[in-house]
Amino acid sequence: MLNRLEIGQATRIVVKVGSSSLTRPDGNLDFEQLAHITKVLTSAHQNGQQVVLVSSGSTAAGIGPLGLSGKPREMHLHQAAAMVGQSRLLAAWEAEFAKANITIGQVLFTAEDVVNRRHYANAQSALSTLLSLGVIPIVNENDAVVTDELRFGDNDRLAALTSHLVASEVLILLTDVDGLYTMPPKFEGARLIEEVRSMADLDSLEITSRGSTVGTGGMRTKVAAADLACSGGIAVLITSPENLGRALTGEPVGTWFHPTGKRTSARKLWLEHAAQVKGTIIVDDGAASALRRRGTSLLPVGVFAVAGKFSSGDLVEIRQMDGSTIGRGVCGFSSEELTHIAGDKDFAHGLRPVVHVNDFVRARQGHVVH
Ligand SMILES: Nc1ncnc2c1ncn2[C@@H]1O[C@H](COP(=O)(O)OP(=O)(O)O)[C@@H](O)[C@H]1O
Numbered sequence: 566m567l568n569r570l571e572i573g574q575a576t577r578i579v580v581k582v583g584s585s586s587l588t589r590p591d592g593n594l595d596f597e598q599l600a601h602i603t604k605v606l607t608s609a610h611q612n613g614q615q616v617v618l619v620s621s622g623s624t625a626a627g628i629g630p631l632g633l634s635g636k637p638r639e640m641h642l643h644q645a646a647a648m649v650g651q652s653r654l655l656a657a658w659e660a661e662f663a664k665a666n667i668t669i670g671q672v673l674f675t676a677e678d679v680v681n682r683r684h685y686a687n688a689q690s691a692l693s694t695l696l697s698l699g700v701i702p703i704v705n706e707n708d709a710v711v712t713d714e715l716r717f718g719d720n721d722r723l724a725a726l727t728s729h730l731v732a733s734e735v736l737i738l739l740t741d742v743d744g745l746y747t748m749p750p751k752f753e754g755a756r757l758i759e760e761v762r763s764m765a766d767l768d769s770l771e772i773t774s775r776g777s778t779v780g781t782g783g784m785r786t787k788v789a790a791a792d793l794a795c796s797g798g799i800a801v802l803i804t805s806p807e808n809l810g811r812a813l814t815g816e817p818v819g820t821w822f823h824p825t826g827k828r829t830s831a832r833k834l835w836l837e838h839a840a841q842v843k844g845t846i847i848v849d850d851g852a853a854s855a856l857r858r859r860g861t862s863l864l865p866v867g868v869f870a871v872a873g874k875f876s877s878g879d880l881v882e883i884r885q886m887d888g889s890t891i892g893r894g895v896c897g898f899s900s901e902e903l904t905h906i907a908g909d910k911d912f913a914h915g916l917r918p919v920v921h922v923n924d925f926v927r928a929r930q931g932h933v934v935h
């Protein structure tokens with residue numbers, strides 16, 4: 566597993582920059598900051614590292630041009646700001662990287678992309694094609710089309726999921742403070758935490774979701790994203806853009822999170838953390854224990870009841886009859902169809918499982934499926 570000194574040897578890195586680092590208080594892009602980050606990433610790229618950049622800032626960069634007073638709360642204004650800001654953001658990255666003859670490619674995700682196995686596989690292969698062509702992909706959520714129900718909302722999580730998607734060795738989260746502190750750094754006595762070996766070490770700290778005026782989720786979403794990356798074998802560094810160059814030479818800046826687990830199926834992590842469920846399937850005790858114990862598909866015979874309205878291909882939650890959550894998966898039937906065939910033995914050997922084993926992810930113990 567990668568350690569801090571070897572960061573310069575990582576073949577693939579994902580770097581995420583927050584809105585607060587890319588925009589100025591007047592709601593316009595901070596071109597100097599973009600130029601600085603580009604310069605450092607250019608030298609990583611020239612050293613043979615493949616770089617994926619997750620860039621926030623579409624909404625924040627739309628505030629100035631639209632004459633808004635701050636980050637909009639209403640969805641239609643949020644979308645409008647993102648439409649204006651995202652094109653400015655990309656134009657600015659393109660202009661900066663062009664100075665070093667580096668081509669960039671825009672990748673905009675929606676939370677729904679992951680539910681369909683083919684969409685997910687396409688996103689993964691398109692990203693790896695871009696990287697093999699020497700392109701730097703610039704990733705963001707497609708904020709122009711999101712709804713309240715269907716959005717990642719926070720790019721720290723999107724960055725952690727992206728690092729799983731491209732199997733990077735390290736994820737670097739850049740923000741307006743130089744690392745994780747024992748409490749928000751504006752408070753006297755706050756101390757920088759240099760490394761984290763276990764998330765349990767952070768239990769007693771004050772890590773709040775209150776951040777900059779344009780950011781989303783404060784330090785809390787960064788620590789959650791670090792957990793998501795580290796538990797799948799990816800090292801994480803939280804620091805500021807000013808420290809990026811030093812970080813990439815292995816200097817001990819910011820907060821380094823050691824990987825805590827082994828690599829896991831990236832798609833299952835996306836299903837677990839990126840998409841929203843549309844309904845619930847309640848299964849009988851036999852199906853419940855089969856799903857809990859081994860890798861098996863859910864067949865109609867094990868379905869006891871169906872709640873909510875969903876279409877074939879939607880993500881659903883699977884619960885036992887006592888109400889406990891077993892996991893979530895992509896359903897091969899609509900809620901209407903499933904209601905008709907629930908418990909039907911004749912479908913037991915049918916071609917179409919209700920939820921295929923490859924589309925099913927078990928709820929982790931102590932983990933709340935949101
Ligand atoms: N324990 C902590 N250590 C460091 N920063 C913290 C802590 N708790 C809260 N924060 C706040 O998190 C903010 C960064 O989050 P955010 O504004 O969402 O940034 P970004 O736009 O980069 O995602 C910092 O400005 C800091 O005030």
Ligand SMILES: N[C@@H](CCC(=O)OP(=O)(O)O)C(=O)O
Nearest residue numbers: 584621622623624719720781
């Ligand atoms: N996708 C949104 C960013 C959401 C977000 O998480 O922002 P931030 O906390 O600044 O990384 C945008 O580009 O405005």
